[in-house]
Amino acid sequence: MMCGAVAGRKGQTVLLIDHADKPGEKIRISGGGRCNFTNLYSGPQNFISENPHFCRSALARYTPQDFIDLVDSYGIRWHEKTLGQLFCDGRSQEIINMLVSECEKSGNKIWLGTSVINVKKSDSGFIVTTERQSLSCQKLVVACGGASIPKMGATRLGYKIAEQFGLDVTETRPALVPLTFTDELKAPLKALTGVSVTSRVSFNDIYFDEELLFTHRGLSGPAILQISSYWREGESLNVNLTPHENIIGALKAARTETPRQHIKTPLSKILPQRLVDYICRDVKKQRLADMSDKELINIALQINNWYVKPAGTEGFRTAEVTLGGVNTNELSSKTMESRKVPGLFFIGEVVDVTGHLGGHNFQWAWASGHAAGLSMH
Secondary structure: OHHHHHHHHOOOOOEEEOOOOOOOHHHHHHHHHOOEEEEOOOOHHHEEOOOOOOOHHHHHHOOHHHHHHHHHHOOOOEEEOHHHEEEEOOOOHHHHHHHHHHHHHOOOEEEOOOOEEEEEEEOOEEEEEEOOOEEEEOOEEEOOOOOOOHHHOOOOHHHHHHHHOOOOEOOOEEEOOOEEOOHHHHHHHHHHOOOEEEEEEEEOOEEEEEEEEEOOOEEEOHHHHHHHOOOOOOOOEEEEOOOOOOHHHHHHHHHHHOOOOEOHHHHHOOOOHHHHHHHOOOOOOOEHHHOOHHHHHHHHHHHHOEEEOOOEEOOOOOOOEEEOOEOHHHEOOOOOEEOOOOOEEEOHHHEOOEEOOOOHHHHHHHHHHHHHHHOOO
């Protein structure tokens, strides 16, 4: 819709084809129905790609402030949550209505509930066969997203079109996705379902300081969703459940000041009680005074330096985005046009540019769509 609106303003005749019955379904469900439509601090550092520089051009030419100005022009009220994340005060449908309105102003036509059956090259451009009819066009923009959340209609059509025209597609896998426990971990940690704690979750040199949530399947919450884009199956994560608290220091201080108290007492001032009960499940000694430095260190390591090896992810079923996609080496970073096939463009999630959690993937959608739309002439 962003691309269509911009191209329409440049005098192009634009038809948008979507197999869904309503436009912008991914916008509608995002941010708990309030749409985390951009991030104040969105920049190249917030994206993962085999070529981390590819996104720079589009992001520089259409910034978060540009989208905020558009939102403001429609009188849509919004607020900032943590870390620069911007949400609608009302419902995400307001953002969809705004984009549809922008398309209508630009003279775009939108065909909903219409599947694309086939695409092929013609002398003057492309022939697109749909359920309704076959169409010819000079330029074709593929903006059909990734494989995430298939129940909402996600398919691999974009990747298939790229491969059909000889473009390389990098490995795709679920990203911004909850991680699952092995059976060995699932049973003992089941009692922690619903417990949430601010944590530092690390993989190699990458880490995120955000909320971690224990679920009946494994781990979720923003910190886990973020690290899932970097984590690889078979590897371990390092979790610090109190990134701003040195537990061994706190326990030693408590042992000196109030040696008669149970170890759970100082821990309960720092961590949720259910988590404290789990961590202290095998502690035999009742009083801090009776515990050696080694015993305190063992407790502290479970909190500040917990290594956990997830079984896997919940997969595309719940992944917010798809990592990987059309290889950026195949595209112009300025126009998003294929280097091999003139007139063929790829924008948004279908490209190998994946944002962090917090509005960055939408900003890439707006910026890449804007870049492609501007190049239509």
